[in-house]
Amino acid sequence: MATDTKDTDLRIGVDLGGTNTKYALITADGDILEKGRIKTGDYPDAAAFVDGLYDQLLPLIEKHNAKGKLKGIGIGAPNANFFTGNIEHAVNLKWKAIVPLAKMVSDKFGVKCVLNNDAKVAALGEHTFGVAKDMTDFIMITLGTGVGSGIFINGNILYGCRGNAGELGHTVIRHNGRVHWSTGLKGTVESYCSATGIAITAKEMLENAEIESQLSQYKGDELTSKAVYDCAMKGDELAISVFKFTGTILGEALANFALFSSPEAIVLFGGVMRAGDLILKPAQQSFEEHLIESYKGQIKLLDSSLNLDDAAILGASRLV
Amino acid sequence: MATDTKDTDLRIGVDLGGTNTKYALITADGDILEKGRIKTGDYPDAAAFVDGLYDQLLPLIEKHNAKGKLKGIGIGAPNANFFTGNIEHAVNLKWKAIVPLAKMVSDKFGVKCVLNNDAKVAALGEHTFGVAKDMTDFIMITLGTGVGSGIFINGNILYGCRGNAGELGHTVIRHNGRVHWSTGLKGTVESYCSATGIAITAKEMLENAEIESQLSQYKGDELTSKAVYDCAMKGDELAISVFKFTGTILGEALANFALFSSPEAIVLFGGVMRAGDLILKPAQQSFEEHLIESYKGQIKLLDSSLNLDDAAILGASRLV
Incomplete structure (x- = not known):
């Protein structure tokens, strides 16, 4: 330097x-x-x-x-x-x-x-330096502790009339589903697709599991989305199915978002995306299944190319 | 003239x-x-x-x-x-x-x-001559045989990058819900909130009804959303609950749409809106229930002021 x-x-x-x-x-x-x-x-x-x-x-x-x-x-x-x-x-x-x-x-x-x-x-950042460079219309979904979103329309960030547009993490994707720990809303995207949501899914699946899983070695707060990722990378079936469940819900939500703004791409970013294809593949499949004909195969789901830090x-x- | x-x-x-x-x-x-x-x-x-x-x-x-x-x-x-x-x-x-x-x-x-x-x-039309006059950001939902949408962002119609943005009637609001007669998608807004969807809801409710209803006099295709409206206006409890069910689902969907673009208002238009408060009141309540704090009480749900014809x-x- x-x-x-x-x-x-x-x-x-x-x-x-x-x-x-x-x-x-x-x-x-x-x-x-x-x-x-x-x-x-x-x-x-x-x-x-x-x-x-x-x-x-x-x-x-x-x-x-x-x-x-x-x-x-x-x-x-x-x-x-x-x-x-x-x-x-x-x-x-x-x-x-x-x-x-x-x-x-x-x-x-x-x-x-x-x-x-x-x-x-x-x-x-993605629009200037990343995979969404030169795209006028795309949706960025940040999958971290929470789920955030930044939406580009006609080359500009969407603010809405109060500056707070793009709260896609708080949209409902499972009617009467899991209660969100902070908003109290039921079945929102953040409740399932954030790192926090993934840890809850893992705990729920572990309680009802009929198969052995390495996840059972993690107690209480140790059972994080990172732990689920580590187990999944070692081939743990239950851990893999946690990501499959999460990706399937995510894909359904992304289809809803796509039908609003018809973007060129949806870019996924954040710590949860370290799981890569474990979450991206089921998301991609579920995404396409929930689109109407004229949208199918038209919208790219992309992993962010930017360094997380x-x-x-x-x-x-x-x-x- | x-x-x-x-x-x-x-x-x-x-x-x-x-x-x-x-x-x-x-x-x-x-x-x-x-x-x-x-x-x-x-x-x-x-x-x-x-x-x-x-x-x-x-x-x-x-x-x-x-x-x-x-x-x-x-x-x-x-x-x-x-x-x-x-x-x-x-x-x-x-x-x-x-x-x-x-x-x-x-x-x-x-x-x-x-x-x-x-x-x-x-x-x-609503933007030029109706209740959305001078609004830069609003969402118009047309509730007729199907459910359509027209979205205004920063004073312009939203087209997306292929000209087909705003297919909100095809977003999912009930996971694994009613199969749509044409798209085959499950649990979409159009499946429930269109005139077609209302007629299906009436048939389903009538089949499971434990109360008397004037709706039972309509056979097969005669049981239209118009018939449900006529019965509701005469005070028929089951017919009223058909609109309540529809409005509740609609309000939940509208909250999802609002969290995308943070509009000034959502305008409801089309034949279904002849039912007025029968559908608007449950929609309003459900809408507010599904918003995060910073959105509550901020977005108007409006009945279109334009002549339907x-x-x-x-x-x-x-x-x-």
Whole structure:
């Protein structure tokens, strides 16, 4: 990594998560010059967090001679509203109520700051640097602890009239199904297709299992989607069927989404996608089964090509 | 109706349906100068249909001195593709395969002709002349023999990348539910919430009924959604519960749609909506129950304000 750069157009991308906040200095071409992370929870409030972020980023800006070239700071965060620049009632952050984060960061750094929802930022990253490059219409589904979505329509992110469009994880796919741990809604996509949902499915299947499974060695909270993945990779039948069940539900939901916006592709992203074909193949089959004739074979289901760690900071850098 | 008009900007709107084709000469303000209809099925093929339409419209154009003022002809039709100007594999028309109707009409009349899907045209009518006037983001659901949809995003109709976005009637709302008579898909919105679906629900409920119902006087195909409506208006409990069941499913589906595009309103239109509050009230309750907190109370469910007969021809006139 060069300590000087010929780039005259640099951005800072920030991926603000419940546990970690990752940041990087990034060129217009998406080259990461240098990156780092802080623990979001180490800061008691948003003002302290902004100060902490500044303390980390200032040496990095100076080292790369970036001051005059810095176009701005883009931040992806949960419950962030692009229209207002606020984080609103975040479930997974210490800071409650409404935090005007974009303004706070802009005031502290003296440059433009743009805030946006994390799934929309990931979609922006995919659109600029990933498999959705040059696509005008696609849907990005993020499968992590929760299920998020970022939707591109005619080359632009869909915001709807309140800035909060694309809550596809909360759509119902199983009437009167599993109760969601946080929203209380029944049978939503997130209840089944998130890492959290996969762990619940594994527990349920294990309780009713008539076959031996390595999953039984994991007790309580140890039975994570990661554990299911590890067992599935060793050929464990029950673990494989957990992903098959999840993929089948996911594919049905994706067909519903496709019938709304008729996209060129649906891109799947996030920790759950480490399972690869274990979830993608049943999803693909179920997806096609639930489409009408004129849609069949027309819409690609794609695994994101972005590095899981970098997608959000790359996308965030494109906000400015 | 004046035989002369000061309007210098006239359009012809055509609503091409499986049974009837309605047409009208319309001003830019949406005033219908004169209208008429022909039987779509009276013509053996599309060429004969275009000739028949010309024979009807020519005297009307001459009578209103409209020749030099005619901006063009807009047509709403089932299975019509705005991108191509073709009617593609229409299920309810005699003309199969692909019919380049826009070109045929344009060649015959010597003016511009724009073709579009019937539900999108109804949405355009609602956006120009109805309750969705000045709304940039709304979803129009047409509840007739089938269930169609026209979606507005940022002030424009959503087409997707193949021109066929907005097939919301074919989304799944009851996993492994009722098999659709035409698509073979299970548990789709159209299977339950169309007039056809309502008649099936009535038959099923009647078979399992433990209460007396006036519905039992209707045999076979006589048991239509219209019959259910008539009985419900006379206070028949079973008929009322048919609409309650339908509205509850509809509301759940509408919540799914809302979570995609975060619209200002969802507008309900079509013959089924003659039932008014019988269907709207349970739909409203179920809709709100299936939304996440940040969406609750934010999105209006509206009954279309357009005359059922005129909405499509008015919308079609706005295509040009």
